[in-house]
Amino acid sequence: MDPSNSQTSTPKPNPIARTGGRVLRLVLLIYLGICLLLMVMESRLIYIPPPARDAYVEAERLGGEEARFQAEDQTNLHGWYFPKSGSKRAIVYFHGNGEDADQNVDLGAYLRDCLDASILVFDYRGYGHSEGTPDEDGIIGDSVAAQKWLAKQTHLDPSKVILFGRSLGGGVAVAAAEQLGAKALILHSTFANMDDIAASQYPFIPVRWLMRNPFRSLQRMKHFTGPVLQFHGTADELIPIEYARPLYEAVTNKHKKFVEIPGGRHNDPLAANFCEVVNEFLIGIEPSETSK
Structure with missing residues (x-):
């Protein structure tokens, strides 16, 4: 038989393999789409500002004063100040992601009275009556501006303000404490790292690589040497x-306390x-003034 007359047969594509490849590509595209959507969203x-409202009458009734100041990048910020005459304590309250200063005028007055302190509740950029759009770097800058503003109102060094x-x-x-120091940190229902929380909710997404607002408090706490009081339910x-708990474990100051709230x-x-x-x-740390 003449070899030149023989026909070389070409293997036919395996339809199962071809279908599997298409499915794999589709799954990959869907996965990348989900990653992209989470990045966009x-x-x-993270930031869920409630609808802005006017709490002026309520704040005035409670002895509050309107606070207006600017961040370093000239973003105009707003809050409510509750002064306490004769007190050497000054506290800035940093609200959660779904609340604003107008919702916290009652809290500001309550803290002023029960802690015998001058209180500032304010809004991050994009919240309440503050301008701008929230992001991690921006609202950290806002927090530094708020701490400096309250320090000026109460004639204190910023490092002597309680956060x-x-x-x-x-x-x-x-x-903020990492940047300016603080007389003490009071923390409630917070995290060591926000990206750890996100990673637990989206275990199949490389959250730690993708997040632009990771709020890695654990590393920052290692640079703060002052007292810390932490509450958690x-x-x-x-x-x-x-x-x-890891955030508390990172505290180096001997004046630290973790308070569990049963069922909280x-x-x-x-x-x-x-x-x-x-x-x-606070009474335990005030005589020695050990914070920086």
Whole structure:
């Protein structure tokens, strides 16, 4: 038989392999699409400002004064100031991601009275009556401006102002303390690293590589040498308590305390003994003025 007359047969494509390749490409495209969507939606998932309202009458009734100041980049910021005559304590309250200063005028007056302190509750950029759009670097800059503003009003060095942060506000407060110092940090229902929380919610997404607002408080806490009082509910459904403990463990100051709230959930109101615990803690550090 003449070899030249033989026909070389070409293997036919395996339809199963071809279909599998198409499915794999489709799955990959869907996965990349989800990653891209989460990146685009990140700010909307983290920052959830409530509709702005006017709390002027309520704040005035409670003895509050309007506070207006600017961040270093000239963003105009707004808040409410509750002065306490004769007090040497000054506290900035850093709110969570779904609240604003107008919602916290009652809290500002309450803290002023029960902690015998001048209180500033203010809005990050993009919240309430503050201008701009929120992002991590921007609201950290806002927090530094707020701390400096309150220090000026109360004739204190910024490092002698107490910072109180709740939820997202805890991450903001830790960042401010890293930059300016603080007399003490009071943290409530906050995290060690926000990207750890996000990674637990989206385990199949490389969140730590993609997030632009990771709020890595754990590393920042290592640079703060002052006292820390931390509260956390044992039933917190948004930030489980195991994501909060590493932050406390990173505190180097001997004046530190972790308060578990039995059965406490993320959005519960402050515990009835909150001010009692805070006052006891502050009295313990005030004579020595050990914070920086």
